[in-house]
Amino acid sequence: MLRRFRLEEPESVEQASGLLSHHGESARIYAGGTELLLVMKEGLARYERLINIKRIPGLDQVTMENGAIRIGALATHGKLEEDPILRERLPAFARMEHNIANVRVREVGTLGGNLSFAEPHADPGTLLLALGATLIAAKGSARRQIPGETFFLDAFETALEPDEILTEIQVPLPPARSAASYLKFGYLERPSVGAAVFLALDGERKSIAEARIAVGCAGPRPKRVGEAEAVIKGKSLDESSKLIAQAGQIAARASEAMSDLHGAADYKEHLVGVLLKRAFHNAAQECLSGQKGQGQRHG
Amino acid sequence: MANALAKAGERQLIPVVFTLNGREQTIEVEPHELLLDVIRNRLGLTGAKKSCDMQVCGACTVLVDGRPVSSCTLLAFEVRGRKVLTIEGLAENGKLHPLQQAFIDHGGLQCGFCTPGMILAAKALLDQNPRATEADVIDFMEGNICRCTGYKSIIKSILAAAETLRNKNSS
Numbered sequence: 001m002l003r004r005f006r007l008e009e010p011e012s013v014e015q016a017s018g019l020l021s022h023h024g025e026s027a028r029i030y031a032g033g034t035e036l037l038l039v040m041k042e043g044l045a046r047y048e049r050l051i052n053i054k055r056i057p058g059l060d061q062v063t064m065e066n067g068a069i070r071i072g073a074l075a076t077h078g079k080l081e082e083d084p085i086l087r088e089r090l091p092a093f094a095r096m097e098h099n100i101a102n103v104r105v106r107e108v109g110t111l112g113g114n115l116s117f118a119e120p121h122a123d124p125g126t127l128l129l130a131l132g133a134t135l136i137a138a139k140g141s142a143r144r145q146i147p148g149e150t151f152f153l154d155a156f157e158t159a160l161e162p163d164e165i166l167t168e169i170q171v172p173l174p175p176a177r178s179a180a181s182y183l184k185f186g187y188l189e190r191p192s193v194g195a196a197v198f199l200a201l202d203g204e205r206k207s208i209a210e211a212r213i214a215v216g217c218a219g220p221r222p223k224r225v226g227e228a229e230a231v232i233k234g235k236s237l238d239e240s241s242k243l244i245a246q247a248g249q250i251a252a253r254a255s256e257a258m259s260d261l262h263g264a265a266d267y268k269e270h271l272v273g274v275l276l277k278r279a280f281h282n283a284a285q286e287c288l289s290g291q292k293g294q295g296q297r298h299g
Numbered sequence: 300m301a302n303a304l305a306k307a308g309e310r311q312l313i314p315v316v317f318t319l320n321g322r323e324q325t326i327e328v329e330p331h332e333l334l335l336d337v338i339r340n341r342l343g344l345t346g347a348k349k350s351c352d353m354q355v356c357g358a359c360t361v362l363v364d365g366r367p368v369s370s371c372t373l374l375a376f377e378v379r380g381r382k383v384l385t386i387e388g389l390a391e392n393g394k395l396h397p398l399q400q401a402f403i404d405h406g407g408l409q410c411g412f413c414t415p416g417m418i419l420a421a422k423a424l425l426d427q428n429p430r431a432t433e434a435d436v437i438d439f440m441e442g443n444i445c446r447c448t449g450y451k452s453i454i455k456s457i458l459a460a461a462e463t464l465r466n467k468n469s470s
């Protein structure tokens with residue numbers, strides 16, 4: 001049962017952030033509602049007002065500009081899994097979107113809402129960290145860039161100011177000979193552990209020019225693990241495939257895995273290692289084959 | 300349109316004009332009213348079921364502009380200007396939709412609780428992809444849970460309906 005609340009429907013980002021400033025903590029931004037309405041139904045959160053931002057035009061587009069892919073925060077998961085730019089240029093992201101929850105959640109839930117809500121058992125944050133994403137926050141007419149690594153502070157807590165609204169997610173266009181892979185495991189409705197690897201090979205396709213590793217779901221927030229990246233960066237593919245287990249151990253410790261319904265902490269740490277290794281091999285394979293993975297829906 | 304100046308605590312009513320099973324409806328809802336409650340309790344259509352109440356099971360599935368949504372967690376005002384289809388609107392002129400007939404013919408239901416959601420989700424799939432394979436069906440229907448049939452007969456029903464629909468459209 002939902003308690004009564006008032007609805008505000010601003011037509012611009014400026015109006016929306018003005019409403020947030022004015023009403024403070026008694027108001028919350030509402031987009032797809034797939035996370036927010038659940039906690040409100042359970043009585044875990046109560047707001048006097050919801051600010052529906054879906055009437056603000058132009059916030060759900062995917063475009064390519066100045067070496068980056070710009071994803072509007074209001075784009076639904078369902079739109080993103082089918083988006084031609086993402087399927088061609090960020091196939092791992094399109095596949096991750098396709099594997100979020102179920103078709104009904106994807107139809108309504110938005111990427112911006114997912115990130116802003118910062119429920120730890122979610123997929124997009126982890127992969128976006130590995131893709132080197134930057135988030136754009138709006139307050140009035142001002143815009144601020146938030147590097148992905150500093151966005152997630154804790155479970156359900158982000159770097160967004162109380163009157164800021166996430167409007168866009170920017171992902172740098174991946175270079176040639178690069179690929180990413182995101183894998184997750186879970187036996188409940190939400191993922192228990194997620195792991196993402198981004199690799200870019202050098203011109204000879206022999207060694208790893210750039211590596212980004214991120215883990216999520218196991219602990220309170222998605223985390224990029226620089227220390228694990230350093231283990232494989234600059235190494236040949238052969239060497240790094242031997243070193244990936246070591247990188248996995250570092251990432252497992254960094255994941256801040258917690259014991260909960262999804263499993264014991266040591267079990268989740270083990271899964272981080274397993275998933276990272278598989279994600280590494282998937283990404284390496286895709287770098288070598290140069291295949292962008294259009295149409296592939298899994299992995 | 301919500302009035303930003305309206306006082307909190309005062310009842311806020313939002314006019315919702317939408318198409319329900321092919322007929323235009325005009326209602327007023329409060330912001331917190333959920334589509335499932337409005338459809339079941341105010342409009343008397345009880346095919347969509349409240350079950351998990353958290354978008355996991357699919358028993359409350361209805362189609363909005365042809366796409367499946369969990370009506371248990373969709374605010375009713377969201378259907379302003381849109382087309383909503385529930386299981387009650389699927390049969391035409393007293394004739395069952397090929398999906399409904401296939402579920403009967405192939406034992407795709409037992410207790411029937413999940414069936415309205417199953418059939419509507421399957422309709423969304425087949426409208427989008429008339430040549431859906433078994434793998435496509437399994438992938439798309441992942442979010443609809445049945446506790447009786449064991450899924451095999453559901454998949455069989457959907458594939459059989461897909462064939463019927465293809466034959467119907469090519470003839």
